[in-house]
Amino acid sequence: MxxxxxxxxxxxxxxxxxASKSATPGGGSVAALMGAxxxxxxxxxxxxxxxxxxxxxxxxxxxxxxxxSEALRDRLTGMIKADxxxxxxxxxxxSLPKESDAEKxxxxxxxxxxxKEATEVPLNCASACAEAVKLSQIAAQKGSIAVISDAxxxxxxxxxxxxxxxxxxxxxxxxxxxxxxxxxxxAELEKILHGVDAMATETYSLVKTKL
Amino acid sequence: MxxxxxxxxxxxxxxxxxASKSATPGGGSVAALMGAxxxxxxxxxxxxxxxxxxxxxxxxxxxxxxxxSEALRDRLTGMIKADxxxxxxxxxxxSLPKESDAEKxxxxxxxxxxxKEATEVPLNCASACAEAVKLSQIAAQKGSIAVISDAxxxxxxxxxxxxxxxxxxxxxxxxxxxxxxxxxxxAELEKILHGVDAMATETYSLVKTKL
Numbered sequence: 001m002x003x004x005x006x007x008x009x010x011x012x013x014x015x016x017x018x019a020s021k022s023a024t025p026g027g028g029s030v031a032a033l034m035g036a037x038x039x040x041x042x043x044x045x046x047x048x049x050x051x052x053x054x055x056x057x058x059x060x061x062x063x064x065x066x067x068x069s070e071a072l073r074d075r076l077t078g079m080i081k082a083d084x085x086x087x088x089x090x091x092x093x094x095s096l097p098k099e100s101d102a103e104k105x106x107x108x109x110x111x112x113x114x115x116k117e118a119t120e121v122p123l124n125c126a127s128a129c130a131e132a133v134k135l136s137q138i139a140a141q142k143g144s145i146a147v148i149s150d151a152x153x154x155x156x157x158x159x160x161x162x163x164x165x166x167x168x169x170x171x172x173x174x175x176x177x178x179x180x181x182x183x184x185x186x187a188e189l190e191k192i193l194h195g196v197d198a199m200a201t202e203t204y205s206l207v208k209t210k211l
Numbered sequence: 212m213x214x215x216x217x218x219x220x221x222x223x224x225x226x227x228x229x230a231s232k233s234a235t236p237g238g239g240s241v242a243a244l245m246g247a248x249x250x251x252x253x254x255x256x257x258x259x260x261x262x263x264x265x266x267x268x269x270x271x272x273x274x275x276x277x278x279x280s281e282a283l284r285d286r287l288t289g290m291i292k293a294d295x296x297x298x299x300x301x302x303x304x305x306s307l308p309k310e311s312d313a314e315k316x317x318x319x320x321x322x323x324x325x326x327k328e329a330t331e332v333p334l335n336c337a338s339a340c341a342e343a344v345k346l347s348q349i350a351a352q353k354g355s356i357a358v359i360s361d362a363x364x365x366x367x368x369x370x371x372x373x374x375x376x377x378x379x380x381x382x383x384x385x386x387x388x389x390x391x392x393x394x395x396x397x398a399e400l401e402k403i404l405h406g407v408d409a410m411a412t413e414t415y416s417l418v419k420t421k422l
Binding site for chain 2: 208
């Protein structure tokens with residue numbers, strides 16, 4: 001496709017595309033973008049803590065955190081597009097001919113195959129957003145007080161991304177015929193979600209006490 | 212300023228700017244952008260519900276909702292920049308000379324003046340995000356089932372935007388010397404926040420039951 005990738009579009013154009021009656025981009029891309037914003041804010045907290053004499057004690061931790069948050073931001077930025085790609089493949093599978101019995105069977109098999117991928121994509125996004133919640137917590141605990149509110153915004157963005165990605169896992173597993181696969185993926189999601197509610201709430205409260 | 216406005220920058224460049232050691236853009240812009248993404252998703256749900264025979268009954272409601280969500284998106288998109296502008300004015304006030312007593316007094320007065328504005332900006336953002344939570348709820352209640360997960364993402368994005376904007380209200384009121392003004396603004400914020408937690412949770416649950 002020669003079309004410009006979402007991450008290279010302006011924010012204004014992205015929002016227009018989002019609001020339009022086109023099915024993509026949609027919530028899956030927003031989930032990834034919220035995660036990427038969270039990771040970027042964690043990086044900002046690190047960058048504004050590193051090198052400050054007052055925070056020399058956490059310098060090494062902040063360097064390590066920055067490395068993680070930048071890798072995570074890269075991963076999440078890539079997921080903005082991954083959601084659109086898999087959605088398009090799913091729509092293509094649904095558009096396959098369904099006249100003959102053979103066609104019906106082929107179409108159904110194609111849909112089921114893409115649905116598995118369409119489950120993995122938001123599951124990966126959920127996992128990355130949960131990681132962003134954890135990194136935000138470290139930023140809130142150790143980052144410079146001057147940018148502590150940014151760690152608070154980071155945790156809220158990551159949490160929203162996680163809960164959003166989860167919705168897309170629920171939808172796609174619901175249409176899966178391979179119930180063993182579906183249940184395994186839902187179990188993975190539950191594992192990812194476990195404890196993150198509490199961690200997000202705690203981190204937000206911690207930030208509030210430091211303001 | 213001849214510099215390109217944030218909304219006209221690519222997502223990738225915005226994320227780079229966010230992650231950098233520059234103090235702007237920061238969490239305030241992310242709060243506004245999350246709100247704008249929420250409003251855009253509400254518009255998407257409307258646009259993909261309007262005109263569908265199955266949803267003829269809610270057509271008028273969806274038209275009215277779309278009008279509100281598009282106006283709100285416009286407002287929130289403008290706030291991405293407003294946060295940076297007021298932050299820059301605040302930094303400029305802090306940079307004023309403070310040698311003589313007269314200078315100290317002038318500088319302090321200038322800071323206090325901009326701090327009031329720096330309280331209003333995130334308060335407006337919080338108010339707009341709370342409105343986005345309400346619009347997301349209507350989208351979740353009445354929108355096409357085919358895009359119901361997008362209403363769920365919309366509510367999470369709006370909620371994250373609201374809680375993020377609130378942090379910036381807390382910070383700036385804490386530095387205000389005019390305690391009457393500060394308390395009035397905190398009371399306004401509490402009014403905005405009231406009931407939104409429950410509404411966001413309810414809306415998310417509603418979406419989950421519809422998947």
